[in-house]
Amino acid sequence: MEKYKMHILVCGGTGCRASASEAIQNNLQDAIAAKGLEDEVQVVMTGCFGFCEKGPIVKILPDNTFYVEVKPEDAEELIEEHIIKGRKVMRLLYVDPENKEVISDSKHMGFYKKQIRIALRNCGFINPENVDEYIARDGYAALGKCLAEMTPQTVIDEIKESGLRGRGGGGFPTGLKWEFAAKNEADQKYVVCNADEGDPGAFMDRSILEGDPHSVLEAMAICGYTMGADKGLIYIRAEYPLAITRLKVAIKQAREYGLLGNDILGSGFNFDVEMRYGAGAFVCGEETALIHSMEGLRGEPTVKPPFPAESGYNGKPTNVNNVETFANIPVIINKGANWFNKIGSEKAKGTKVFALAGKINNVGLIEVPMGTTLREVIYEIGGGIKDGKKFKAVQTGGPSGGCLTEKHLDTPIDFDNLIAVGSMMGSGGMIVMDEDDCMVSMAKFYLEFTVEESCGKCTPCRIGNKRLHEILHKITLGEGTKEDLDLLRNLSTVIKDTSLCGLGQTSPNPVLSTLDNFYDEYISHVEDHKCAAGQCKALMQYVIDPELCVGCTLCSRNCPVDCISGERKEAHLIDTSKCIKCGACMEKCKFNAISIQ
Amino acid sequence: MAKVKSLADLRRMKEELQSKMDLREKSNDPESLVQIKVAMATCGIASGAKEVMEFLIEETAKRGIKTIVTQTGCMGYCYAEPTIEVKVPGKEPIVFGDVDIKKADQIVEKYIKNGELVDGIIPVNYKTLD
Numbered sequence: 016m017e018k019y020k021m022h023i024l025v026c027g028g029t030g031c032r033a034s035a036s037e038a039i040q041n042n043l044q045d046a047i048a049a050k051g052l053e054d055e056v057q058v059v060m061t062g063c064f065g066f067c068e069k070g071p072i073v074k075i076l077p078d079n080t081f082y083v084e085v086k087p088e089d090a091e092e093l094i095e096e097h098i099i100k101g102r103k104v105m106r107l108l109y110v111d112p113e114n115k116e117v118i119s120d121s122k123h124m125g126f127y128k129k130q131i132r133i134a135l136r137n138c139g140f141i142n143p144e145n146v147d148e149y150i151a152r153d154g155y156a157a158l159g160k161c162l163a164e165m166t167p168q169t170v171i172d173e174i175k176e177s178g179l180r181g182r183g184g185g186g187f188p189t190g191l192k193w194e195f196a197a198k199n200e201a202d203q204k205y206v207v208c209n210a211d212e213g214d215p216g217a218f219m220d221r222s223i224l225e226g227d228p229h230s231v232l233e234a235m236a237i238c239g240y241t242m243g244a245d246k247g248l249i250y251i252r253a254e255y256p257l258a259i260t261r262l263k264v265a266i267k268q269a270r271e272y273g274l275l276g277n278d279i280l281g282s283g284f285n286f287d288v289e290m291r292y293g294a295g296a297f298v299c300g301e302e303t304a305l306i307h308s309m310e311g312l313r314g315e316p317t318v319k320p321p322f323p324a325e326s327g328y329n330g331k332p333t334n335v336n337n338v339e340t341f342a343n344i345p346v347i348i349n350k351g352a353n354w355f356n357k358i359g360s361e362k363a364k365g366t367k368v369f370a371l372a373g374k375i376n377n378v379g380l381i382e383v384p385m386g387t388t389l390r391e392v393i394y395e396i397g398g399g400i401k402d403g404k405k406f407k408a409v410q411t412g413g414p415s416g417g418c419l420t421e422k423h424l425d426t427p428i429d430f431d432n433l434i435a436v437g438s439m440m441g442s443g444g445m446i447v448m449d450e451d452d453c454m455v456s457m458a459k460f461y462l463e464f465t466v467e468e469s470c471g472k473c474t475p476c477r478i479g480n481k482r483l484h485e486i487l488h489k490i491t492l493g494e495g496t497k498e499d500l501d502l503l504r505n506l507s508t509v510i511k512d513t514s515l516c517g518l519g520q521t522s523p524n525p526v527l528s529t530l531d532n533f534y535d536e537y538i539s540h541v542e543d544h545k546c547a548a549g550q551c552k553a554l555m556q557y558v559i560d561p562e563l564c565v566g567c568t569l570c571s572r573n574c575p576v577d578c579i580s581g582e583r584k585e586a587h588l589i590d591t592s593k594c595i596k597c598g599a600c601m602e603k604c605k606f607n608a609i610s611i612q
Numbered sequence: 613m614a615k616v617k618s619l620a621d622l623r624r625m626k627e628e629l630q631s632k633m634d635l636r637e638k639s640n641d642p643e644s645l646v647q648i649k650v651a652m653a654t655c656g657i658a659s660g661a662k663e664v665m666e667f668l669i670e671e672t673a674k675r676g677i678k679t680i681v682t683q684t685g686c687m688g689y690c691y692a693e694p695t696i697e698v699k700v701p702g703k704e705p706i707v708f709g710d711v712d713i714k715k716a717d718q719i720v721e722k723y724i725k726n727g728e729l730v731d732g733i734i735p736v737n738y739k740t741l742d
């Protein structure tokens with residue numbers, strides 16, 4: 016048998032694959048073969064490391080060397096230098112953006128230091144297409160333990176005790192949900208995994224499915240055991256091809272080992288999983304809409320009750336959980352509720368995975384204990400704001416979350432704290448904004464999304480959000496009034512109070528939170544017709560500084576609408592009523608005489 | 613693939629599969645393990661460093677000592693190859709020269725297991741081998 020001395024982990028997540036990690040893997044394999052090292056060095060394709068910004072990532076073990084932005088051409092050098100001569104390839108190591116220090120071991124990187132990986136425990140560590148690697152890390156041991164040593168009720172009690180709350184956004188206690196589903200008697204029940212993940216920019220669930228699909232299958236089977244369901248359905252959007260492929264491979268391997276199917280591990284328990292594909296509508300992530308979509312009906316929410324636990328898929332008791340929620344389950348069973356509930360904050364146990372994005376140095380996927388502060392996430396893990404700019408706001412909770420400011424930075428992140436400050440956890444999107452971002456435009460951007468995604472069933476959501484968007488648009492054109500601000504607030508409250516599903520109930524959040532936290536910015540848009548961030552084009556004016564202008568005429572010769580006047584060698588003037596704000600003059604001026612105000 | 617028929621079966625399977633992942637598990641927490649670096653530059657390989665490295669990997673595993681064995685580049689002691697650096701948790705790293713299989717065996721038995729000193733220590737005149 017081969018006895019590998021070194022493992023080379025190549026990231027096979029969507030981000031890194033898009034930048035040629037497959038070619039890297041092949042080239043590494045070729046270079047290893049050329050040196051006759053096949054029995055000594057193993058190349059493994061893993062799931063996402065979370066550090067997608069600097070992908071493709073290659074990690075070499077046992078010395079934990081973390082290479083970033085690796086290209087297929089680098090493969091030979093990595094083998095020749097690192098593997099054979101034991102010398103690190105310096106130019107491919109990570110450089111700390113703050114102090115320019117070269118860091119070779121990922122454990123010393125600020126990005127990883129504060130993270131605790133439970134849901135992501137196997138991502139970037141095992142080959143997701145090899146069930147043996149999952150089993151080697153205690154895979155399916157939790158299912159085995161439940162079937163052989165625990166009753167359905169003791170499993171439910173353990174999950175309740177752990178304090179696990181749903182990671183799909185609502186934060187509902189998972190054990191309680193399972194108990195409801197278990198109590199409803201029926202000839203057929205279903206376990207559904209919600210892998211719709213519709214938030215723009217979110218990729219937590221996708222990464223778990225790509226990097227560790229078996230953990231979700233195992234948890235679904237455990238859930239099935241507790242509630243007496245023998246059928247699992249994974250609702251996943253068709254735009255996630257790699258996650259779908261990995262899931263299919265995982266389901267096939269689990270069936271071959273008899274870890275899915277009939278009489279699992281000789282216990283007499285039967286459970287199998289099938290896939291259902293969504294077309295990528297945000298509202299289909301809402302559980303009742305999701306169930307209707309699976310039934311072949313329109314993806315529209317319906318009133319709860321009845322809850323899915325009573326009457327879900329095909330009218331049968333159905334338990335719906337999020338991907339990340341499921342990924343936590345096997346660890347809780349293996350390590351115990353008391354291990355889990357020591358991690359996190361008072362009211363929220365365990366960890367949460369976030370997708371960090373926006374104007375931040377370390378864009379990527381992170382997992383931190385509940386109760387970590389926004390400041391720690393943004394500055395310590397995220398490495399601070401890009402290009403040394405000033406922090407302005409952080410938007411949490413996806414398209415219907417709120418924008419939080421400087422004064423919220425020390426808020427410990429959990430479900431209740433975020434709601435208390437006017438935002439929400441959502442599924443874990445986190446977008447950081449800097450001084451160049453205009454909050455009115457930001458709110459408008461999110462409303463654009465919700466208007467597009469509203470299913471149209473209820474009037475306040477269908478029409479109200481459209482009106483909100485129109486008013487915001489008007490303000491960005493400099494045509495808003497102070498009355499519009501009151502209107503925004505009133506309308507928002509009505510939409511929240513009268514919409515049927517979570518989409519309409521939360522869609523005005525970006526408007527309300529920006530009104531609360533950035534009222535001055537709204538006022539300067541409607542009263543002074545100014546956009547300090549310089550984002551609202553309609554409010555900008557190109558102005559020539561007569562002190563700096565030498566009268567070279569270059570700008571006037573380049574203006575497409577001929578709105579710059581002035582004699583040679585004399586200061587020029589822009590007729591702002593005609594200016595179309597193309598920026599050509601500013602680009603041409605060699606004396607920095609033209610600016611935007 | 614054969615079916616896994618019981619929890620005991622699964623556990624047995626895990627035991628077998630675990631060794632393949634051992635190297636990855638260990639690198640999760642290297643500070644708690646014995647770390648050995650073997651100089652593997654041209655002169656080191658010529659003087660048998662490869663065999664020494666294999667011996668160290670196999671023997672530490674056999675004797676139940678959790679160890680990470682890696683290779684490094686030239687340590688600058690061509691005269692004393694093969695050289696190895698041994699770092700036992702909580703202690704300063706020590707470099708040994710002229711390590712053949714016999715010496716390697718002594719280092720594992722005496723220095724690593726019992727904390728006794730062994731001949732052939734090279735005074736350290738470098739900062740780190742990384």
Ligand SMILES: Cc1cc2nc3c(=O)[nH]c(=O)nc-3n(C[C@H](O)[C@H](O)[C@H](O)COP(=O)(O)O)c2cc1C
Nearest residue numbers: 181182183209212213300301302336337340517518
């Ligand atoms: C508009 C809307 C979109 C949603 N999208 C998702 C989603 O993409 N993924 C998800 O897991 N839950 C989503 N939810 C929450 C689900 O309705 C449901 O609460 C969740 O899947 C339950 O799982 P959990 O208890 O494990 O969090 C959405 C809710 C609403 C109102």
Ligand code: SF4
Nearest residue numbers: 470472473476516519
């Ligand atoms: S609130 Fe909006 S998305 Fe939800 S059911 Fe009503 S119209 Fe549809």
Ligand code: SF4
Nearest residue numbers: 574594595597598600
């Ligand atoms: S921005 Fe364009 S249109 Fe306006 S003055 Fe300059 S060149 Fe002319």
Ligand code: SF4
Nearest residue numbers: 564565567568570604
């Ligand atoms: S290009 Fe600049 S310096 Fe020349 S005329 Fe225009 S504003 Fe004045």
Ligand code: FES
Nearest residue numbers: 028030031063067
């Ligand atoms: S996809 Fe490679 S690090 Fe995320």
Ligand code: FES
Nearest residue numbers: 653686688689690
């Ligand atoms: S090549 Fe080995 S010490 Fe220089």
